[in-house]
Amino acid sequence: MTATAETTQHEGPGSPAERSEPPLFGRGLGWLYLIGGGIGFIAAFALSIEEYLSLINPDYVTSCSINPVVSCGSVMESDQATAFGFPNPLIGVAAFAIVTTTGVALLSGFRPPRWYWIGMQLGTLFGVVFVHWLIWQSLYEIHALCPYCMVVWVVTIAVFWYTTLHNLERRNLPVGPARPLVLGVARVHTVVLVLWYLAVIGLILEAFWAYWSTLV
Numbered sequence: 001m002t003a004t005a006e007t008t009q010h011e012g013p014g015s016p017a018e019r020s021e022p023p024l025f026g027r028g029l030g031w032l033y034l035i036g037g038g039i040g041f042i043a044a045f046a047l048s049i050e051e052y053l054s055l056i057n058p059d060y061v062t063s064c065s066i067n068p069v070v071s072c073g074s075v076m077e078s079d080q081a082t083a084f085g086f087p088n089p090l091i092g093v094a095a096f097a098i099v100t101t102t103g104v105a106l107l108s109g110f111r112p113p114r115w116y117w118i119g120m121q122l123g124t125l126f127g128v129v130f131v132h133w134l135i136w137q138s139l140y141e142i143h144a145l146c147p148y149c150m151v152v153w154v155v156t157i158a159v160f161w162y163t164t165l166h167n168l169e170r171r172n173l174p175v176g177p178a179r180p181l182v183l184g185v186a187r188v189h190t191v192v193l194v195l196w197y198l199a200v201i202g203l204i205l206e207a208f209w210a211y212w213s214t215l216v
Helices: 005-010 026-056 070-075 089-107 114-142 147-167 176-187 189-207 209-215
Strands: none
Touching: 026 089, 026 147, 070 114, 070 147, 070 176, 070 209, 089 114, 089 147, 089 209, 114 147, 114 189, 147 189, 176 189
8 A cells, every 4th residue: 555545545534634724615714804804803992992982982973973873982982892891892903803814814824733723712702692692682782883893794704604614624523423414504604694795784783673663
């Protein structure tokens, strides 16, 4: 048996060859982390600046307060804006800095170990759960939308979705007999993401329909 055949025979799930390059996404995940993380960082940083200006000047009108519905000021003045005892945008600044740095590392050829991907999975899971809680609070408790926050929503959902697909596909997360289903979903990943976004848009339209209807 040749060395090549032996190598092929002994390579299994989680082997270096399998982890060398994701077959469905390739370098796409690195670009998503770099571009999406950068956009999320800018949005979170801009929101942090707006909040800072509001704190030092009570009469300051945020640049993202456009009308009664699209109003960063209303969101920043809510209790939900400091859910953990400090401004939420600071979480985004730190988290998206990590995402962006990871994107640069992936595009440079770095292949993180499994523990790193598990950490990314937990981080993005926290982010997407927190974002959906904030979506609910914005629509049904605060009754206002923050443009910068919505940018963060979009990026967080995408980063979570593709991190999860990557980890399932690369067996960083156990899938067992559901692996064919995972691979099938991965092949229509864009459709799932679009439907996810459409569901959020539908909730926004429904929650503020009384206002939107006055504009047409």
